[in-house]
Each structure stands twice: as structure tokens, then as C-alpha cells.
């Protein structure tokens with residue numbers, strides 16, 4: 218699982234992109250049987266046996282013993298799903314607080330994970346459906362062996378339940394989507410793409426799929442909206458982790474592509490869904506962090 222090189226020298230075609238290179242780490246998830254001591258999506262977590270497992274509020278159930286109209290009652294709390302576990306030794310480029318060597322992310326099988334907030338933009342602060350946990354692995358004396366799982370009756374949407382995957386990190390240099398450099402540049406890229414029959418505005422500049430850092434995923438979020446990616450403290454948010462609904466297959470049919478499928482191909486031929494996760498309309502759950510302080514919340518956007 219290696220990303221083919223760009224078909225030509227992007228900087229030669231668009232000199233304005235020089236200096237905007239970023240290295241991202243594509244995680245290339247693949248179904249497998251990860252253990253708690255490995256990085257994974259949907260695998261068991263390196264979780265202390267003596268620490269409570271996080272739960273979301275319970276599902277609403279019908280209590281037939283009550284009179285009609287008052288039958289809806291809240292059931293018991295539901296354990297969050299093990300979403301992502303990243304050991305810093307596997308992905309040293311993962312932005313992380315000093316002294317920390319393990320990231321764990323848990324979430325509920327609920328569309329609140331990537332739902333619109335009240336401002337109409339897809340983001341949310343910390344809440345009971347999505348939890349980011351930092352750890353020092355050595356602090357875990359005994360690992361919880363029988364880890365809580367949601368039962369099928371507790372699933373709201375199984376598209377939020379990850380297939381256990383091992384990860385195959387790969388470092389790739391990528392460039393920003395054209396709108397990041399302003400409308401004028403985006404228009405220039407569009408014009409060149411039409412002239413050359415290329416896709417530099419999108420597919421040939423930044424890496425698709427599940428990845429760390431680099432440039433955030435983009436499914437059409439325009440330039441002015443980039444200002445929305447700000448922490449409450451005023452600092453610009455930085456790309457942290459991109460969770461993708463699809464990965465590029467990079468099989469023999471995609472040898473002419475760089476980071477993304479060729480525009481003329483059928484998506485289903487070129488993409489795979491190893492994690493089984495579907496965010497938004499087959500888009501991405503993009504996590505951002507605030508570079509000013511790790512005490513400021515990790516934010517998430519569907520994009």
C-alpha cells in the first residue's frame with residue numbers, strides 16, 4: 218500500500234504551491250486482528266483494568282408497563298466503541314502533549330458523532346458521544362481484558378462501528394487544496410486543469426484517506442469557511458487526524474493516479490472501505506487540534 222508519485226512536477230505547473238508542502242502520514246487501515254499493544258482502528262485498547270470505561274447516555278426504550286404517552290424511558294448508559302488507538306512509537310509525527318505516548322479515541326454508534334452543531338456547521342466540542350484520551354502507556358499496570366462492547370440492540374447505526382483494522386503508516390508529501398491559497402489561485406488552477414485535462418485542484422495535490430496531520434480533508438469546503446477552523450482562544454486549528462469513509466485501492470487500475478481516484482473512473486472500482494465507517498455522505502471526519510494548548514478541545518468537522 219504505497220502512494221504512487223504525482224504524474225508530473227506540481228511545483229513546475231503551479232509555482233505558487235512552493236513552500237506549502239506538508240508531510241502527512243497515511244494510515245492505510247486493513248482488516249486484521251490488532252491487539253491492545255498495537256495501533257489500530259476498532260481494535261482493543263491499552264486500557265487500565267481499574268479505570269471506568271466511558272459511556273454515552275442510554276437509548277430511549279418503550280416501557281409497556283407505563284401508560285401510552287409516557288412510555289419512552291432512557292435505558293442504561295451505552296459503552297463507547299473503541300475507535301482509534303495510536304502509539305506514538307508507530308506514528309512519531311502524531312502531534313501530542315509532552316510525555317504522552319498513546320492516543321485513544323472512542324465514540325458512540327450515533328450520528329451525533331458527525332452531526333451539525335447549532336451554528337449549522339459540522340463541529341462539536343467534547344461530549345458523551347466522542348472521547349479523546351491521552352495516556353502514558355507505562356501508567357497502565359494491568360490492561361482491561363474483557364472490554365465493554367455495544368450489543369446489536371444498542372447500535373443506532375452500524376456505519377459507526379469500525380471493522381478491526383491494523384495500520385500501515387506511510388509518509389507522503391502533499392499540497393493544500395487550491396482554495397486554501399485564495400480564490401484567485403483556485404480560479405487559476407481550475408483554468409489550468411481545464412486546459413491540461415488534469416485535476417490539480419483536487420486529486421493531485423493532497424492525500425485522500427485516513428491520515429495524520431498534513432492538510433485537512435476537503436470535500437468542497439470553500440475558502441471563506443477556512444476561517445471557521447479556529448479555536449475559541451483565537452488560534453487557527455491544525456489538522457490532527459482525518460478519518461475517511463473510503464481509501465484509495467491503489468491497485469493495478471490506479472497506477473496513473475496520485476493520491477486520489479482518476480476523475481473518469483467509477484469510484485467503486487478504485488476505492489475500498491476497510492474500516493466500514495461512513496461519515497457524512499461518504500466523506501471524512503476531520504479532527505483538528507489547537508496548537509496553543511492541549512487543554513483546548515480537539516474539534517471535529519464532517520468535510
Ligand SMILES: [Zn+2]
Pocket residue numbers: 448449450451452507508509510513
Ligand atoms: Zn486554543
